[in-house]
Amino acid sequence: MQNPILFLKNASIFQRDNLVLSDVDLDIQNGEFIYIIGKTGSGKSSLMKTLYGDLELKKGEGGIVDFDLKKLKEKEIPFLRRKLGIVFQDFKLLNDRNVEDNLLFVLKATGWKDKEAMKAKINEVLEKVGMHTKGFKMPFELSGGEQQRIAIARALLNDPELILADEPTGNLDPRTSVEVMNVLEEIHKSGKTIVMATHDYALILKYPHRTLKCEGEELFEVVQQKV
Numbered sequence: 001m002q003n004p005i006l007f008l009k010n011a012s013i014f015q016r017d018n019l020v021l022s023d024v025d026l027d028i029q030n031g032e033f034i035y036i037i038g039k040t041g042s043g044k045s046s047l048m049k050t051l052y053g054d055l056e057l058k059k060g061e062g063g064i065v066d067f068d069l070k071k072l073k074e075k076e077i078p079f080l081r082r083k084l085g086i087v088f089q090d091f092k093l094l095n096d097r098n099v100e101d102n103l104l105f106v107l108k109a110t111g112w113k114d115k116e117a118m119k120a121k122i123n124e125v126l127e128k129v130g131m132h133t134k135g136f137k138m139p140f141e142l143s144g145g146e147q148q149r150i151a152i153a154r155a156l157l158n159d160p161e162l163i164l165a166d167e168p169t170g171n172l173d174p175r176t177s178v179e180v181m182n183v184l185e186e187i188h189k190s191g192k193t194i195v196m197a198t199h200d201y202a203l204i205l206k207y208p209h210r211t212l213k214c215e216g217e218e219l220f221e222v223v224q225q226k227v
């Protein structure tokens with residue numbers, strides 16, 4: 001078997017000094033789509049934050065896209081995040097500039113210089129999420145589902161191997177959630193690995209994938225019927 005794109009071994013997840021999850025063992029292979037489910041406060045976001053370096057891995061071992069989470073230094077975090085695409089529940093678009101400039105901002109911040117290459121990349125990611133005609137729009141002129149699609153496009157800018165999506169449909173109505181989920185499914189089919197935290201059980205029944213549950217300070221795999 002190849003090296004996992006993401007693993008945790010005997011890991012404990014903390015918020016400050018409070019233990020949120022203990023003895024977490026996790027192995028995710030390239031190309032998988034994984035759900036992390038669990039009630040509010042069960043630790044889904046804390047787990048995701050540990051994976052993108054927002055919370056320190058204080059106990060246990062962990063690796064993600066060739067970075068050692070245990071040894072991760074503050075100055076390495078931006079480089080880790082360039083290899084990840086991160087999608088949040090609340091989109092986090094910059095409201096003072098249009099869609100294209102939101103994407104341009106990220107490209108420039110991550111070292112892109114060539115204007116034509118940046119333009120082509122922006123078109124490519126907008127095309128992928130079906131938003132290529134909306135580049136001139138301001139974020140507040142878009143619906144929630146459209147804003148999330150732009151946020152997904154933004155996550156794709158640096159060709160990440162792995163996408164971490166924390167409740168990406170949490171602010172969306174059921175129909176819009178399905179639209180956004182279809183976009184994530186397409187991205188998965190193109191070969192990307194996706195880890196998605198959600199408490200939307202309707203979605204995971206409609207789009208079944210390996211599912212891990214946070215409960216009682218533990219993370220364990222569940223079969224769909226018991227979800």
Ligand SMILES: Nc1ncnc2c1ncn2[C@@H]1O[C@H](COP(=O)(O)OP(=O)(O)OP(=O)(O)O)[C@@H](O)[C@H]1O
Pocket residue numbers: 015016018020038039040041042043044045046047199214
């Ligand atoms: N910044 C913080 N400081 C201290 N404790 C926190 C912080 N953020 C979360 N917690 C606590 O950590 C635990 C896990 O929270 P977390 O946000 O990971 O849960 P969650 O499963 O993502 O919940 P939700 O579905 O509501 O987002 C909770 O008990 C929460 O109160």
